[in-house]
Amino acid sequence: MKKVDGLEPKIRYPTQSGRFYESNSQLLINQIERCFLHELGPGKLPIISENTSCNLIGLVCPHAGYMFSGPVAAHSYNALAIDCKPETVIILGPNHTGYGSALSLMNKGSWMTPLGNVEIDDKIANFIANQSKIVDIDELAHKFEHSIEVQLPFLQYLYGSRFKFVPICFQLQDLTTIQQIGKTLAKVLSSNKVIIIATSDMTHYKPQQTAIDQDLEALRAVEKLNLERFYSLIKTKGITACGYGPIAVMIVVCKELKAQESKLLCYKTSGDITGDFSSVVGYASMSFKK
DSSP: OOOOOTTOOEEEEOSSBTBBOOSSSSHHHHHHHHHHHSSTTTOOOOOOOOOOOOOOEEEEOSSSSSHHHHHHHHHHHHHHHHHHSSEEEEEEEEOHHHHHOOOOEEOSSSEETTEEEEEEEEHHHHHHHHHHHSOOSSSHHHHHHHHTTTTHHHHHHTTTTOOOOEEEEOOOOOOOHHHHHHHHHHHEEEEEEEEEEEOOOOEEOOOOOHEEEEEEEHHHHTTOOOOOHHHHHHHTTOOOOTTTHHHHHHHHHHHTTTTTTTEEEEEEEHHHHHHHSSSSEEEEEEEOOO
């Protein structure tokens, strides 16, 4: 990024480097490639499309440490690589820290990872803030949040720093908020060069079969773009998906854009990695197409 009026550009430094993913650039590339090649991953490295017009509306991705959820996330990023090279990626993630505004985005600067810096799309960020009326411009909510950060190295592995992004962090996940944000983002996605990534882990710390049963029921509702049933299942089954709001926004956007395909690409749990099935976390990857 260039200096503006003699000021250094604002940089959000990584907080999960060396924890959720490798801190060395080459080791991180190797780690991401192992996610793609893993027996629970796609089983192959992605072939990147030269298409600049995206058929994808967006993806659902998990956000745990790469050693746990990376192979599942690789299914979504493989689908993206096959589809297109987006100019801008809007990343929706839950707020785990409790810091900052209840619904917030950053509208300037860049985020650093071991693979370089990714610039925020200030034009789209400001459009979202102005159109929605309920999204605050607030950096504090993003300062230590991991859910959005861990998506960036996967995107950089595919595209280097040849894309921009907009981070939106959710504490508010009620239906009224979700409907309003979804309709705003649908206007942004009238461009075929913008996609959404909604990041969420699914059931937390339940026995393997309990997690599988309730998560797959909820994910079937997402595939059918049934927002009301999805919310009902979250409540009645006590499904502890941390980013159910971002997933719900994806449903709203898909309905606004009359999506033609919504597909569960992969569902696994931490138990499938560790072999401990007594208390697992569920991970899902999904794709949504126009």
